[in-house]
Amino acid sequence: MKIRLISLLLIGVFLSCEKDDYSLAIKACFDYQFSSTNDGEVQFTNCSENATSFLWLFGDGTTSTEKDPLHVYEIAPPYLVALIATNRNRKDTLVQRLPSDIMVLKPNIYVYPTRKIDLCLKINFPLGGNIIESIPQYNQGWCVHVDTTGKIDNQYSYLFYESKQPDVFQYKKGWCITRANLKSFFEENMSMYNFSQQEIKDFTDYWISLLIEDNYYNIYPQTNAIIDTAIQLDFSVQPDNVGRLFYGIVGVNKYQQIDQPMVVPFLRNDFYIMEWGVIRK
Numbered sequence: 001m002k003i004r005l006i007s008l009l010l011i012g013v014f015l016s017c018e019k020d021d022y023s024l025a026i027k028a029c030f031d032y033q034f035s036s037t038n039d040g041e042v043q044f045t046n047c048s049e050n051a052t053s054f055l056w057l058f059g060d061g062t063t064s065t066e067k068d069p070l071h072v073y074e075i076a077p078p079y080l081v082a083l084i085a086t087n088r089n090r091k092d093t094l095v096q097r098l099p100s101d102i103m104v105l106k107p108n109i110y111v112y113p114t115r116k117i118d119l120c121l122k123i124n125f126p127l128g129g130n131i132i133e134s135i136p137q138y139n140q141g142w143c144v145h146v147d148t149t150g151k152i153d154n155q156y157s158y159l160f161y162e163s164k165q166p167d168v169f170q171y172k173k174g175w176c177i178t179r180a181n182l183k184s185f186f187e188e189n190m191s192m193y194n195f196s197q198q199e200i201k202d203f204t205d206y207w208i209s210l211l212i213e214d215n216y217y218n219i220y221p222q223t224n225a226i227i228d229t230a231i232q233l234d235f236s237v238q239p240d241n242v243g244r245l246f247y248g249i250v251g252v253n254k255y256q257q258i259d260q261p262m263v264v265p266f267l268r269n270d271f272y273i274m275e276w277g278v279i280r281k
Contacts, residue, residue: 024050028085028094034168034229040073042098044081051085051092059098077127077166099127099166104231104246106206107277108158110199111146113237114271118145120236121159127230129165143236158202165230169248169279173261174220176252182217183208186247189219193245194265195274203276214251221261222246222279233273240270246277 027049035041046054046067056064058071059079073079079098084091111119122141123131131138135156142159144152152159177185183204190200211217227244243266266274 024087026050026085026087026090026092028083028092030081030083030094030096031171032081032096032098033170033172034099037225038072040075041070042073042079043070044068044083046083048083048085048092051087053086055084055086057082057084099168101129101164102167102169102279102281103132104163104165105278105280106160106162107246107275108160108199108202109233110150110158110274111152112150112268112272112274113146113148116145116147117237118143120144122234123161123163124232124234125163125165125230126232127166127168129163129230131161131163133160133162135160157198163231167279168226168230169220169222169246170226171218171220171248171250171281173259174218174248175260176216176218176256176258178216178255179211179214182211185219189221189263190245190276192263192265194243194268195245195276196268199274199276207278211249211251214253216252216255218248218250218252218256218258220248220250221263222248223264233275235273237271239273241267241272242275243267243273244275246279248279248281250281 028051029047029049031045031047033043035043044056048054054065054067056069058064058073059081060073060075064071077099080095081098082093082095084093120141120143136142136144136153138161146152150157175185186204187200190203222245224242224244227246233242268274
């Protein structure tokens with residue numbers, strides 16, 4: 001009698017759990033990261049809820065049933081990717097265009113020639129994109145006079161622009177910084193990348209007052225190799241060295257452990273360019 005009662009209780013618990021699991025809503029969700037070293041390689045990360053099986057359609061005629069597939073494309077972007085998340089006879093589908101578009105905010109381009117020069121600079125978007133704002137006016141490109149102090153047309157300290165382009169940036173390696181420590185972090189970190197005190201001050205004067213909404217911020221650095229995949233600088237006089245640093249900034253409520261990248265300082269030798277900017281994710 002006791003065995004039968006226990007069996008009935010166990011069956012009831014099993015059916016109850018099964019019913020609860022079945023009543024949960026399915027939500028398809030995924031993120032992705034383009035490789036900065038291997039062309040066409042994309043790592044997909046599955047964040048779906050209450051699903052037990054998955055079908056990926058990568059937009060190039062291939063599919064996968066892995067949870068977190070690594071896929072290599074042999075065609076150029078963009079890609080229309082679909083994820084079908086399933087639990088028994090219920091399913092949810094998410095379709096995303098890869099890469100999606102994102103704004104790069106307030107990049108400043110500092111120009112340091114060894115002699116006075118007339119310089120033209122065009123910004124190219126190999127994956128598509130466009131300039132939204134610029135100072136001085138960009139039009140079809142900048143053509144400016146620059147002296148050896150970096151002064152542009154006798155009035156500007158840098159070339160400013162904001163642009164919209166595909167989001168090929170990395171959000172895996174970086175630092176999680178409390179809001180109270182942001183200023184000191186950027187001062188130290190940008191110094192490690194070999195930015196000047198004035199360039200760092202330009203950054204912190206503008207951005208620190210805007211980063212006030214969250215308790216912590218994940219800071220993901222993007223340097224030349226990644227930036228150049230989406231935004232390319234075309235100079236009429238080629239610099240000897242170019243240092244480009246965009247910070248991908250994501251606000252979070254709690255501290256998160258992130259793998260930290262290696263910082264390689266930029267060279268400030270001969271005719272060189274320095275650029276910083278921000279991506280708010």
